[in-house]
Amino acid sequence: MPERPTTTPPDLRGALDPHLFREGMSRVAGAVHIVATDGQAGRAGFTATAVAPVTDQPASLLVCINAAGRSARSVQANHAFSVNTLSAGDQAIADIFAGRAGLEGRDRFSVGSWDTLETGCPVLTTGLVAFDCRLMDSRLVATHFVIIGEIVAIRLGQAAPALVYSNRSYHAL
Ligand SMILES: Cc1cc2nc3c(=O)[nH]c(=O)nc-3n(C[C@H](O)[C@H](O)[C@H](O)COP(=O)(O)O)c2cc1C
Numbered sequence: 001m002p003e004r005p006t007t008t009p010p011d012l013r014g015a016l017d018p019h020l021f022r023e024g025m026s027r028v029a030g031a032v033h034i035v036a037t038d039g040q041a042g043r044a045g046f047t048a049t050a051v052a053p054v055t056d057q058p059a060s061l062l063v064c065i066n067a068a069g070r071s072a073r074s075v076q077a078n079h080a081f082s083v084n085t086l087s088a089g090d091q092a093i094a095d096i097f098a099g100r101a102g103l104e105g106r107d108r109f110s111v112g113s114w115d116t117l118e119t120g121c122p123v124l125t126t127g128l129v130a131f132d133c134r135l136m137d138s139r140l141v142a143t144h145f146v147i148i149g150e151i152v153a154i155r156l157g158q159a160a161p162a163l164v165y166s167n168r169s170y171h172a173l
Pocket of ligand 1: 048049069
């Protein structure tokens with residue numbers, strides 16, 4: 001039986017090229033979410049694929065947020081956020097919250113239907129699921145905050161195809 005390679009191939013060693021990282025990550029299909037916040041710093045929100053569950057006791061999840069963006073500052077000040085998983089029908093909302101329509105901050109919420117659960121953060125009524133979170137922990141890793149939210153409420157939404165981002169474009173799954 002041939003031995004399994006234990007070393008990284010030479011062309012992937014050393015300081016990794018950020019373009020190669022981005023190219024690699026473009027091949028990882030991800031669910032598309034809107035991360036939204038409200039509170040003393042006001043409403044803000046952005047499109048995110050860097051979302052993952054952490055544990056179910058306490059129910060928690062993590063999100064990676066670019067520290068240079070408006071939403072990172074607002075989430076830290078508001079100590080709460082929601083994660084809204086998009087259906088394929090809400091691609092236009094994904095573009096708006098990614099800044100592709102020129103809207104910032106609370107103006108992004110002019111599109112879509114929003115209400116609230118426990119924390120007062122905006123929750124999208126047409127999402128597949130909404131997780132309402134209190135900010136538990138936050139750690140700056142180079143350019144991004146890794147934030148961990150304790151989930152205090154969940155709303156299960158419609159059963160519909162999911163919006164997925166892969167190879168730099170949207171797909172319905
Ligand atoms: C499909 C997709 C996924 C994205 N995922 C993330 C993400 O996980 N984290 C992040 O910080 N930005 C992500 N972005 C970029 C932000 O949505 C975008 O920069 C947004 O305008 C930031 O808003 P803000 O200035 O209110 O923070 C993503 C963009 C797209 C189109």
